[in-house]
Amino acid sequence: MKKPNFVSHYLVLSDLLENVDVRAKSDIIFYLTGRIENVKCDIKSKGVEFVEDATKESTYSHYKPYILVATTDNLYKAKELLKSYATDEVLSFLEQKPNIDIVNHEEVQGSY
Numbered sequence: 001m002k003k004p005n006f007v008s009h010y011l012v013l014s015d016l017l018e019n020v021d022v023r024a025k026s027d028i029i030f031y032l033t034g035r036i037e038n039v040k041c042d043i044k045s046k047g048v049e050f051v052e053d054a055t056k057e058s059t060y061s062h063y064k065p066y067i068l069v070a071t072t073d074n075l076y077k078a079k080e081l082l083k084s085y086a087t088d089e090v091l092s093f094l095e096q097k098p099n100i101d102i103v104n105h106e107e108v109q110g111s112y
Contacts, residue, residue, distance in 0.1 A: 017068070
């Protein structure tokens with residue numbers, strides 16, 4: 001089955017709402033996209049706000065994590081946007097690929 005539109009948006013936004021550091025994960029493996037920055041820009045263009053002055057350090061560099069502004073209004077916008085991305089096509093695709101996330105997490109954890 002071909003990946004439907006907005007699967008990556010759905011995966012990224014659902015992790016952002018769970019306070020997961022999406023920049024710490026591989027774009028292609030966890031979010032099925034080549035550029036997570038494009039997904040963030042698209043979500044931002046829909047009115048969802050991000051904390052822009054945050055920085056985080058990894059083993060090899062400093063980077064800007066993607067963190068949602070934690071206001072009631074902004075989180076509501078993000079949840080409503082997530083609902084719009086949760087089309088039957090997207091959810092069906094993810095249901096048919098139930099082990100992608102589990103397998104990838106186990107592989108990454110086992111590689112450290």
